[in-house]
Each structure stands twice: as structure tokens, then as C-alpha cells.
Amino acid sequence: MLGLKHEVVIAGHICLDIIPEIADRRVEASTWLEPGRLNNVGPAIIATGGAVTNTGIALNKLGVRVKLLGKIGDDLFGKAILDKCQSYDGNLTDHMIISKGEVSSYTIVISSKKSDRIFLHCPGTNDTFSIQDLPFHKLKNITLFHFGYPPLMRNMYMNNGEMLSQIFQRVKSEGIMTSLDMAMPDKESESGKVNWRNVLKKTLPYVDFFLPSIEEILYMLRQDTFNKLQEKYGSSKMVSYIDSKLLSSVAEELIQMGAKTVVLKLGEQGLYMRTTQEKVINKLQFFPKDVCMKWSNRELIMPSYKVNVQGTTGAGDCTIAGYITCLLQKLSPEETLRGAVAVGGYNVEKADATSGIVSWKETTARIKRGWDHQSVKLPLSNWQFNKETNIWIGPNDQMYNNEEK
Numbered sequence: 001m002l003g004l005k006h007e008v009v010i011a012g013h014i015c016l017d018i019i020p021e022i023a024d025r026r027v028e029a030s031t032w033l034e035p036g037r038l039n040n041v042g043p044a045i046i047a048t049g050g051a052v053t054n055t056g057i058a059l060n061k062l063g064v065r066v067k068l069l070g071k072i073g074d075d076l077f078g079k080a081i082l083d084k085c086q087s088y089d090g091n092l093t094d095h096m097i098i099s100k101g102e103v104s105s106y107t108i109v110i111s112s113k114k115s116d117r118i119f120l121h122c123p124g125t126n127d128t129f130s131i132q133d134l135p136f137h138k139l140k141n142i143t144l145f146h147f148g149y150p151p152l153m154r155n156m157y158m159n160n161g162e163m164l165s166q167i168f169q170r171v172k173s174e175g176i177m178t179s180l181d182m183a184m185p186d187k188e189s190e191s192g193k194v195n196w197r198n199v200l201k202k203t204l205p206y207v208d209f210f211l212p213s214i215e216e217i218l219y220m221l222r223q224d225t226f227n228k229l230q231e232k233y234g235s236s237k238m239v240s241y242i243d244s245k246l247l248s249s250v251a252e253e254l255i256q257m258g259a260k261t262v263v264l265k266l267g268e269q270g271l272y273m274r275t276t277q278e279k280v281i282n283k284l285q286f287f288p289k290d291v292c293m294k295w296s297n298r299e300l301i302m303p304s305y306k307v308n309v310q311g312t313t314g315a316g317d318c319t320i321a322g323y324i325t326c327l328l329q330k331l332s333p334e335e336t337l338r339g340a341v342a343v344g345g346y347n348v349e350k351a352d353a354t355s356g357i358v359s360w361k362e363t364t365a366r367i368k369r370g371w372d373h374q375s376v377k378l379p380l381s382n383w384q385f386n387k388e389t390n391i392w393i394g395p396n397d398q399m400y401n402n403e404e405k
Contacts, residue, residue: 049314049353081104151183205258261274281295
């Protein structure tokens, strides 16, 4: 452990992933679902999925005191989720909600080299997760409450996100720092038709750190722009063509909605961060005054580290784990972003979500040895690059005028 007294709770979406081994992955995945067809498969990989386990287990491996707060049923899949989590740390699941007679969420993943993966998903208890399930009496002494993937949890987006807002309002009333991560809504689903601007307007006044991907937030707030970028460049490449003015505009809107800090995940391009003014940051009552000053009125992009990518499952969740680990140590914005992209780098060096994550000591040692950053390919008009910190400084940053242009 890092030796920090602070404890974190990771709440939200949790499921069991079942991934059968397919010998001939050259066959299109869709043909496996033809009526009457028997498909021979090998052993299945059984893994936990969702923000709760991805972010929570990563934090545990980094040395942070953490508890998982997801909802599962009292079925075999629920037991499998508990067993997997407890194999890391027997105390991780102390706050888990086990609902009698309900079905745990699971996903069957059919993977082929010739086509996109097919997901057979049962939302199960994620859809019944509610404010009534939360053990608020167990949260009074924690430092940070993180919630992940509300677009995949029905009660969290119904009625313009009324319940999600209530959860954050209740947690903030205890003086606890809060953070929120999103997931991409399926445009054909109920979640995809929600007015997410209304959801965010209700919730963000109670969110200290908002950490969606740029694709998710464009879908939610600038859907026409999202559709044009996706159509022109494709889902996998669109981020590289998002210019800095769009990043600044979206972040400003989110700050105006009430978020204290906005962190936009940019995939292999790194992380963008925008923070609000000092008097608002100071209300967190967590950072000492000198650190609080460093966190106010910032606009930064930290490039990703160079890695040999083996997979991207859980990359965003693990990046958030790195970010939270730095927050708890009251590090500067630059150090926090550096730590976040480093943990994200470790994640993608393995095919699954968390096996690549190492201790915080090992993570910082690799940074100190000299870990090369990737070049940012985004159009960064009027931004300045600090060679000493390997960070891009935006026009809205308090340090902008002090840097060489």
C-alpha cells in the first residue's frame, strides 16, 4: 500500500465477461449466430468487466485503499464476480450489493479477426441499481467517491438522470470529493436517445472531477459534430482530427455546467484537462493552498507514453485509477496527468484490463528512468509546448503567458 490514509469507493457498472476461445478466428463472427449451427469453441476466459472492477482493481494494485460498490445477484455469475475480486484482496468487496433473486450482469464476447466483435449482453442488476441500494453510512469517512458508466445503467439515465444527480448530491453533502466517468451510449438503445445535456446539467454541479472520453462527450453534447467526424474519419481515427478549439469549447461548457475539473480522454493522443477558478477549487478543502493555486485555471494536454499496444480493454478506467492515485497524493496537475497516462500505458501493454498494472513505486520508477512520450497529432493552434515537462499548455492556462511562444 502507498501508506495513504485516504479511502476510495468505486461505484457503478460491473459485469462478468465470458470470452470463448475460437480456434478459427478468420470466420466472420456473424456466421456463428446462424440458426441450427453448432460451433466448437475452446476454453472460455472468465473476467470481470465494467468500471467498478477495472478502476477498482487497478487502484488496489497501485496501492490505494479502495472498496468496490457494484450490484450483483446471488447467482453463479455473481459468485464468480466476487471470487475474482477477492482473489486480489479479500476486503475489496466489503461494500458490494448482493440482491437476492436478481440476475447478475454478464457479456458473452464473440471475437473474430474478420469482423468487429459481437457482444451478447445481459444488463441484469446494473439496470436495477438505485440510490436505495447505496450504503451511505459506510461512505461517511471516505475521501473520494467515483462512479462509472451511467449510460449502461437504466436507473441512472431515466428521468433526465434524476437519480444519478441525487446520488452525487447526497455524497457531496458529506464533504466527499466526487468523480464521474461515462460510457458511449448505444445510439439504437434507450440510452442513446436520452438528452444527455439535461442529465449533465443536473449532475455536474456535484462532480469535482469529470473524466469522459472526447468521443462520449461529443456524442452527448455535439452530436452533429460527432456524426461528421465519425463519417469522415471513422470511429478509430476521429480523435486525431479534433482541433484544440473544439476541446476548449466542450470543456468550457462542462465547467459552466458545474464540473470543477474536466479531463477528456483522447485515446493514444493522451489527456486534455481544464480546471475552474481558484475559489471554486478551494472549496474542495482537500488541497493545501499552494497546491490549490496550481490546480486553478489550467488547460493542459499530456501526451501518451510510447508503448507496445497489446489491447485497449479498460484503458480509460486504468488511466482514471492513475489520476485518482495522484490526486490522493496531492500532486500538481502536471504530475497527475503524467501519472494517469503512465498507468494507462501499462494497461495497453497487456490484452486484458488490469494484469499489466504494477505498483505505484514501479510506475514512477519507469517514468524517472526516461519513458518517451508519443507525439500529439491534434491540431493545437496557439498552444505552447514545455520541453521540460513534455506537456502542452493551452491559451486558457494560468501559465500560458509565462511560457515562450
